[in-house]
Amino acid sequence: MPLLWLVLILLALSVAGFFLGRQRALASAGGNSKDLHSLPSYYGHNVALTGLVPALGVLAIWLLAQPLFIESRVSSLIPEEAIPESSTLGLVMSDVRRVAEGLDLAVSEGVMTPEQARNMRSEFSDVRGRLGEIGVALGSDVRPEVLNAAQSYRNLSNTGTTAMIFVVALIAAVGFAYSYSKTHKDFRARNVVEQGIMALLILAASLAILTTIGIVLSMFFETINFFSLHSWTDFFFGGTWAPNFRGDSELSILPLLWGTLYISVIALLVAVPIGLFAAIYLSEYANNAVRSFAKPLLEILAGIPTIVYGLFALLTVGPALVRFFGQGENGILGVEWMSGATSVLTAGVVMGIMLIPFVSSLSDDIINAVPQAMRDGSLGLGATKSETIRQVVMPAALPGIVGAVLLAASRAIGETMIVVMGAGAIAKFSANPLESMTTITTRIVSQLTGDTDFASPETLVAFALGLTLFVLTLGLNVLALAIVRKYREQYD
Amino acid sequence: MNDMTAMDKTMEQQKTKIAAKGVDVHYGEAHAIKDVNVEIEDKTVTAFIGPSGCGKSTFLRCLNRMNDTIDICKVTGDILLDGEDIYDKRVDPVQLRAKVGMVFQKPNPFPKSIYDNVAYGPRIHGLAKNKAELDEIVEKSLRRGAIWDEVKDRLDKPGTGLSGGQQQRLCIARAVATEPEVLLMDEPCSALDPIATAQVEELIDELRSRYSVVIVTHSMQQAARVSQKTAFFHLGNLVEFGPTGQIFTNPEDPRTESYITGRIG
Numbered sequence: 001m002p003l004l005w006l007v008l009i010l011l012a013l014s015v016a017g018f019f020l021g022r023q024r025a026l027a028s029a030g031g032n033s034k035d036l037h038s039l040p041s042y043y044g045h046n047v048a049l050t051g052l053v054p055a056l057g058v059l060a061i062w063l064l065a066q067p068l069f070i071e072s073r074v075s076s077l078i079p080e081e082a083i084p085e086s087s088t089l090g091l092v093m094s095d096v097r098r099v100a101e102g103l104d105l106a107v108s109e110g111v112m113t114p115e116q117a118r119n120m121r122s123e124f125s126d127v128r129g130r131l132g133e134i135g136v137a138l139g140s141d142v143r144p145e146v147l148n149a150a151q152s153y154r155n156l157s158n159t160g161t162t163a164m165i166f167v168v169a170l171i172a173a174v175g176f177a178y179s180y181s182k183t184h185k186d187f188r189a190r191n192v193v194e195q196g197i198m199a200l201l202i203l204a205a206s207l208a209i210l211t212t213i214g215i216v217l218s219m220f221f222e223t224i225n226f227f228s229l230h231s232w233t234d235f236f237f238g239g240t241w242a243p244n245f246r247g248d249s250e251l252s253i254l255p256l257l258w259g260t261l262y263i264s265v266i267a268l269l270v271a272v273p274i275g276l277f278a279a280i281y282l283s284e285y286a287n288n289a290v291r292s293f294a295k296p297l298l299e300i301l302a303g304i305p306t307i308v309y310g311l312f313a314l315l316t317v318g319p320a321l322v323r324f325f326g327q328g329e330n331g332i333l334g335v336e337w338m339s340g341a342t343s344v345l346t347a348g349v350v351m352g353i354m355l356i357p358f359v360s361s362l363s364d365d366i367i368n369a370v371p372q373a374m375r376d377g378s379l380g381l382g383a384t385k386s387e388t389i390r391q392v393v394m395p396a397a398l399p400g401i402v403g404a405v406l407l408a409a410s411r412a413i414g415e416t417m418i419v420v421m422g423a424g425a426i427a428k429f430s431a432n433p434l435e436s437m438t439t440i441t442t443r444i445v446s447q448l449t450g451d452t453d454f455a456s457p458e459t460l461v462a463f464a465l466g467l468t469l470f471v472l473t474l475g476l477n478v479l480a481l482a483i484v485r486k487y488r489e490q491y492d
Numbered sequence: 493m494n495d496m497t498a499m500d501k502t503m504e505q506q507k508t509k510i511a512a513k514g515v516d517v518h519y520g521e522a523h524a525i526k527d528v529n530v531e532i533e534d535k536t537v538t539a540f541i542g543p544s545g546c547g548k549s550t551f552l553r554c555l556n557r558m559n560d561t562i563d564i565c566k567v568t569g570d571i572l573l574d575g576e577d578i579y580d581k582r583v584d585p586v587q588l589r590a591k592v593g594m595v596f597q598k599p600n601p602f603p604k605s606i607y608d609n610v611a612y613g614p615r616i617h618g619l620a621k622n623k624a625e626l627d628e629i630v631e632k633s634l635r636r637g638a639i640w641d642e643v644k645d646r647l648d649k650p651g652t653g654l655s656g657g658q659q660q661r662l663c664i665a666r667a668v669a670t671e672p673e674v675l676l677m678d679e680p681c682s683a684l685d686p687i688a689t690a691q692v693e694e695l696i697d698e699l700r701s702r703y704s705v706v707i708v709t710h711s712m713q714q715a716a717r718v719s720q721k722t723a724f725f726h727l728g729n730l731v732e733f734g735p736t737g738q739i740f741t742n743p744e745d746p747r748t749e750s751y752i753t754g755r756i757g
Contacts, residue, residue, distance in 0.1 A: 373600035382590030
């Protein structure tokens with residue numbers, strides 16, 4: 001609660017600072033805004049932002065740092081022997097936090113006075129019972145060490161919060177006072193505000209980049225953990241994917257990579273010709289009326305959640321393929337090649353359908369970017385429309401289209417839901433598209449959501465798989481971007 | 493000025509190549525060309541002049557049905573090529589464009605090699621039986637385009653790597669390669685510097701010995717330099733059509749005179 005109040009007060013102060021700053025600037029110019037260096041509102045913004053932004057920044061950092069600091073201080077209070085046989089420091093610490101929160105709640109509900117909460121001794125009173133009365137359920141009786149730690153936890157966080165409010169208020173006050181005193185008709189407020197805006201934009205951009213780096217690093221460290229538990233030669237060069245609970249799992253990426261690439265290739269075989277031809281029709285042949293309803297319709301396909309495509313694979317495409325390639329005498333072809341609805345072909349075809357709008361809308365843009373002068377030149381020489389497209393438009397657009405296909409490929413490689421529902425869960429090398437196979441993404445899901453210990457190689461392998469997948473799609477994206485950039489240089 | 497040289501050019505009577513009778517063009521609601529009648533002679537350079545938006549380019553594009561590629565454009569009236577109506581249902585616009593070649597305002601070489609640019613037309617029309625014949629056509633066309641000596645050592649390099657003037661001459665060579673009977677040029681020098689312009693103008697004068705050339709231009713000096721016949725368009729009307737010398741020295745219509753002396757346009 002005090003946090004919300006603090007922020008509200010800061011905001012109110014900055015609004016007041018805005019008007020005061022503007023007032024002072026105008027007064028320094030004798031009320032004539034033409035004598036000011038900047039527009040009056042820039043002086044207001046300068047005061048408001050100089051007070052608000054550093055204070056809010058310190059507040060944010062404090063809120064992030066304080067729990068970490070308190071955690072490390074309190075956990076050093078818990079002696080080694082206080083941790084039970086079957087437990088860990090982390091579990092004891094979560095008990096501590098629960099007790100501390102329970103005490104906070106008890107005080108705020110008026111069940112206990114602050115003094116009682118601070119001086120309570122588990123030797124003399126039933127902490128578990130009293131906290132139970134106000135709805136805080138504890139698993140076991142509270143041991144003296146835990147109660148002690150919880151009380152010092154409360155102490156520290158109370159002190160910390162008070163200090164935080166004081167420091168933040170001080171910074172805000174100094175900021176306001178400094179910028180208010182600087183406000184004068186010759187002060188270059190516009191330039192300062194301009195720099196402030198630039199800093200804001202840089203902050204947003206660096207947050208996005210830092211998050212990416214953070215994601216990669218978190219995967220990277222877990223991957224290192226995995227490779228310290230499991231040999232990297234088996235991961236990269238082994239031939240079998242067979243996780244088990246006995247501790248001698250074979251965790252090789254190759255069967256999964258094979259499944260991933262096989263399904264992606266089938267998806268691209270479906271998506272690229274259909275998407276490309278649709279794009280050529282829409283951009284070169286269709287008149288405005290057709291284009292205006294066909295294009296949005298195609299793009300609706302791109303908005304369907306992949307889980308719906310998964311259902312389509314499981315309920316429609318899979319059984320249809322089984323009727324065609326399976327069921328022996330009762331099947332359409334009278335063969336017995338396919339027994340279950342899940343197969344590489346099912347997932348590949350449905351994923352291909354998903355990628356059609358992706359390929360077509362990217363290719364459409366690229367084909368439209370080929371200058372009309374190219375088409376005129378070819379038509380003016382007596383070429384037909386399709387000759388023009390085949391011999392002039394397509395070669396000119398080809399690098400861009402290759403880029404679009406590579407982007408589609410990296411989407412296919414990263415796709416999960418359709419594969420979970422359409423391709424099955426068996427990791428193997430097989431060239432038969434009617435068999436079940438599995439991919440890297442689906443194995444990541446099943447390894448992380450399984451009930452094995454988090455520190456076991458069977459779980460940590462998910463991070464190694466994820467990092468490999470990341471590197472793979474990153475490589476494809478870089479390649480695609482490089483090709484698209486090269487294409488861009490060709491005209492202009 | 494070069495007016496006198498244009499008038500001094502031999503004015504022997506040539507047979508009519510293209511005859512337009514009562515041509516009207518509509519872009520949707522806009523009436524772009526109004527009842528134009530003109531006779532374009534064989535082995536003659538005919539210039540279309542007039543202020544921007546007067547319809548001269550639109551009319552030029554009617555002559556090889558390039559306006560067919562624009563949905564909202566509607567052409568009525570008769571345009572006869574060697575006495576045959578080119579807007580007749582039986583006429584294939586693709587074949588027509590092989591006979592009536594076109595060079596555009598901005599040089600537009602394809603992003604292919606110089607050789608492939610020139611061989612493009614002969615290939616799609618099957619003009620060469622074998623590689624040797626195709627080589628011959630390419631060389632002959634590049635020579636007619638007055639660019640052979642500059643590119644003969646780099647025929648496999650992309651056409652887009654040439655300078656602007658070279659690109660435009662390459663485009664003329666490309667148009668010539670399909671053996672057209674008429675060559676339409678839509679402001680072929682507007683994107684070129686004076687030296688490249690002079691080269692292209694010299695080339696146009698040479699092309700006159702084989703083809704009927706129709707050129708749209710904004711430059712009256714250019715029209716006077718290269719053409720034997722000039723047509724002046726204004727607001728979609730063909731105001732005056734006659735020998736170039738006469739148009740520039742002794743125009744009949746006051747609007748032509750105003751334009752040539754710089755009072756309108």
